[in-house]
Amino acid sequence: MIIFKFHKGFSLTVLFILSSAIMGLAQDFDFNANLQNAYNEVTKLRLAHAKQLSSKESPNNGYKILVDCLADAVNVYASESEAEYEKLVDKVDDALDVIEDLDTKAPQQRQLRAEIKFYLALVQMKLGHETKAGMTVMSAYKLLEENKKLFPNYTANNKILGVIHVLIGSVPENYRWITKMLGLKGNIDQGIRELEIATQDKITGFEAKFFKLFIQSYILPINDKVRTEVNEFVQKYTDSELALFLGVAISEKDNKSDQAWKTLQKVQIGNGYLPLPIFDFYTADIYLQKGNYAKAESYYQAYLKKFKGHSFIKDSFYKLFITNYLSGKNQQATAFLQNINQYGKKLSESDKAAQKFYDNYTKTKQLPNKNLLQARLAIDGGYYKEALENIKDINENTLSSNLDKADFNFRKGRIYQNLGDTDLAIPAFERSIAFAQSLDTHFGASSSLQLGYIYQKKKDSKKAISWFEKALSYKKHEYKNSVDNKAQAAITDINN
Numbered sequence: 001m002i003i004f005k006f007h008k009g010f011s012l013t014v015l016f017i018l019s020s021a022i023m024g025l026a027q028d029f030d031f032n033a034n035l036q037n038a039y040n041e042v043t044k045l046r047l048a049h050a051k052q053l054s055s056k057e058s059p060n061n062g063y064k065i066l067v068d069c070l071a072d073a074v075n076v077y078a079s080e081s082e083a084e085y086e087k088l089v090d091k092v093d094d095a096l097d098v099i100e101d102l103d104t105k106a107p108q109q110r111q112l113r114a115e116i117k118f119y120l121a122l123v124q125m126k127l128g129h130e131t132k133a134g135m136t137v138m139s140a141y142k143l144l145e146e147n148k149k150l151f152p153n154y155t156a157n158n159k160i161l162g163v164i165h166v167l168i169g170s171v172p173e174n175y176r177w178i179t180k181m182l183g184l185k186g187n188i189d190q191g192i193r194e195l196e197i198a199t200q201d202k203i204t205g206f207e208a209k210f211f212k213l214f215i216q217s218y219i220l221p222i223n224d225k226v227r228t229e230v231n232e233f234v235q236k237y238t239d240s241e242l243a244l245f246l247g248v249a250i251s252e253k254d255n256k257s258d259q260a261w262k263t264l265q266k267v268q269i270g271n272g273y274l275p276l277p278i279f280d281f282y283t284a285d286i287y288l289q290k291g292n293y294a295k296a297e298s299y300y301q302a303y304l305k306k307f308k309g310h311s312f313i314k315d316s317f318y319k320l321f322i323t324n325y326l327s328g329k330n331q332q333a334t335a336f337l338q339n340i341n342q343y344g345k346k347l348s349e350s351d352k353a354a355q356k357f358y359d360n361y362t363k364t365k366q367l368p369n370k371n372l373l374q375a376r377l378a379i380d381g382g383y384y385k386e387a388l389e390n391i392k393d394i395n396e397n398t399l400s401s402n403l404d405k406a407d408f409n410f411r412k413g414r415i416y417q418n419l420g421d422t423d424l425a426i427p428a429f430e431r432s433i434a435f436a437q438s439l440d441t442h443f444g445a446s447s448s449l450q451l452g453y454i455y456q457k458k459k460d461s462k463k464a465i466s467w468f469e470k471a472l473s474y475k476k477h478e479y480k481n482s483v484d485n486k487a488q489a490a491i492t493d494i495n496n
Contacts, residue, residue, distance in 0.1 A: 029108040031063040036203050038067045043206050045078075045241035045274040047071045062102055062112045065095045073119035077126050078274060080309025085127055092120050107151040114143040118160045126311075128347045137164060141184060155197055159208045161186075162194030166215050170489045188220070188492050209233060210246055217250040218482070219489050221453055227254070238266050241273050248282050255418070257286045257381035277306035281316065289381030291374070293323040311351070313344025318354035322377075326370060337361060352478040356440075369394070369404055375411050384418050387411065396431075406435035406443040413447060422454050429454075433470075445474035445483045452490055461494050 031039075034053055041050035050071050057064040072091055076084045099113050117140040124133035144161045147154065165186030192215070198208030213233060216226045230250050237243035244267050251260035260282060267279055284299030300316045300323070307313075317339040324333035340358040344351055361367070371390050378387035391412060399405050413428035429447040436444035452467035468487040474480070 027058060027061060028102040029062045029106055029112070030057075031203070032057075035061070035063045035067055039063075039070070039203065040206075042067060042071045042074060043210075043240055043242055044237075045074065045276070046272045047075055047274055049272050060098060060102070062099050062108055065099055066112050066115060069095050069116045070119055073123050075274070077123050078276060080127060080311060082127065085123060088120065088123065092116055107147055107154040107156070110143045110147040110150075111154070111156050114140040114147070115160055117143070118163075126347075128345065137167075138184065140164070155201070156204070158194035159198040159201075159204060159211070162191040162198060162208070163211050163215065164191070165194060166191030166219065169492055170219050170485045187496070188489055189496055192216070206237065206240070206243075210242065213246060213250065217253060219485050220493070221486070221490070222250070222254050231259075234263055234266075239268075241267065241276065245276065245278070248279070252282055252285060252380075255380060255382040257289050257383075261286050275306070277303050278312075280306065281312055284316075284319065286381065288319060288323060289377045289383065291326075291377075293327045297323040310345040311348050314340045314346070314351040314354040314358075315344075315348070317343065318357060322373065325367065326374065330367075349479050349482060353442075356478050366401075369399065369407075372404065372407055372411065375415075376407075379411060379414050379418075382418075384415050387415050388419075391415075402435045403439055403441060406432045406439065406441060408432075409435065410443045410447050413450060417450060417454065422458075426451065426454060440477070442474075442477040442479045442483070445471045445477055446479065448474075449483050449487055452487065456490060456494065465491055465494055 035057060038050045038053035041047070041053065050067060054064050054067045054071075059065075069092060072088050076088050095116055096113055099109060099116075102109055117136050121133045121136035121140065124130075124136060140160060141164050144157050144164070148157050148161070151157075164184075166188050168184050168186040169188035169191060192212065195208050195212040195215070199205045199212060201208065210233075213226065213230055216222070217230070220226075230247055234243055234247035244263055247263040248260045251257070251263060264279060264283060264286075267276075280299045280303040284296045284303065287293075287296035287299060297320060300320050304313065304316055317336050320336040321333045321340075324330070324336060337358055340354050346352045346355050371394055375387040375390035378384070378390060391408065394408055396405050396408065399408055409428045409432035413425045413432060416422070416425035416428060429451050432447040433444045436447070448467050448471035452464045452471060455461075455464035455467060458464075468491050471483055471487040474483075477483075
């Protein structure tokens with residue numbers, strides 16, 4: 001054994017250097033109380049305050065970098081600014097370079113890089129850069145899978161990995177070859193389980209719960225358990241603008257406008273919160289569904305004035321057409337129709353639907369049946385008895401086109417389905433499918449999806465899968481992405 005002896009001063013110097021190095025590694029990923037507060041401020045959408053808190057931390061702390069990137073990504077996601085997106089890409093590149101040089105033996109090194117990439121991918125998807133988003137998600141996935149092998153007990157992997165596994169599991173069967181070729185593996189049940197584990201984290205559990213509820217509401221069929229979880233989530237985090245947004249969005253998606261309205265009343269204006277014009281849009285939708293066209297128009301106009309991005313611009317002009325058309329102001333209504341073609345982008349499904357309505361109108365010059373339109377709006381709000389009243393004087397003989405007949409039967413099917421009368425809903429959906437044949441419309445696919453849900457609820461798996469597969473078979477319509485994702489998710493659920 002060789003024993004090295006040094007004088008006391010040298011020994012203390014070596015000890016100081018070694019301890020400093022160890023402390024430096026520990027501080028590479030220090031999610032301290034201040035940064036936890038900053039992270040919470042981001043989830044509340046109080047971004048300026050979050051940045052103010054994080055500015056006190058070392059620029060080489062991985063969690064400080066994560067919080068800053070998340071705040072920047074949320075800001076660009078909300079604003080849809082291409083100029084700010086370009087800045088975000090540069091910031092993310094710099095951030096990833098810094099984290100890559102941090103302690104490679106720490107599980108946070110890959111996890112935080114993956115999370116930052118995932119946030120960037122969400123922004124890329126929102127702005128329509130779908131190819132880039134796909135590549136970014138794949139890069140995040142590979143980092144997390146590698147991290148999972150190296151650190152199998154590190155549960156922080158589950159949050160983003162859970163979301164990606166659900167997305168992989170909801171890819172339609174005819175596109176599965178792509179995920180296999182890219183080495184992407186996962187399914188919906190696996191992803192939900194991982195997200196459930198991630199929700200237990202005291203700090204980042206909010207974000208995991210947000211993703212889980214979003215997925216269960218937008219990809220999977222909403223049930224009473226999910227509705228309860230959403231309401232509890234909103235009640236628990238009333239100071240979070242992000243939680244309130246989720247509550248409103250899901251209630252609107254679930255045809256529960258009265259619940260959406262209650263949540264909207266909790267939204268705080270000012271006080272450091274990020275301004276979200278989308279709340280004006282949702283408010284307008286509720287007024288439209290209730291038949292208060294003047295109020296609806298004022299809020300759609302407010303949304304168009306405040307929001308400088310592209311989402312729901314075409315849809316807003318389409319709904320301004322509706323408010324005027326149903327108010328008997330046809331000249332003003334057709335003027336708004338022209339704006340559909342001039343403004344916004346065809347990225348969201350509702351914007352695609354608005355553009356499609358304009359394109360059909362320019363060819364046919366036919367305006368929609370007012371009673372059918374009012375029934376659709378009432379259904380969207382969850383006012384099913386009112387919707388039934390709207391169509392009481394309509395039958396197939398009073399409608400001139402197969403498109404209107406398909407629309408009428410689909411609306412009738414949705415009314416009876418939501419009123420719990422599936423014996424009347426089933427033939428209505430089947431009639432809608434029959435009239436939608438050879439038409440460029442979503443009614444065939446949407447009716448097939450709802451029939452799948454009906455038979456799934458009846459525990460008739462064979463018929464349910466048959467209808468879900470039929471929903472997937474429609475090659476092109478304005479709601480194809482969401483219908484296909486839901487149909488494939490349902491098939492996966494039945495087969496597991």
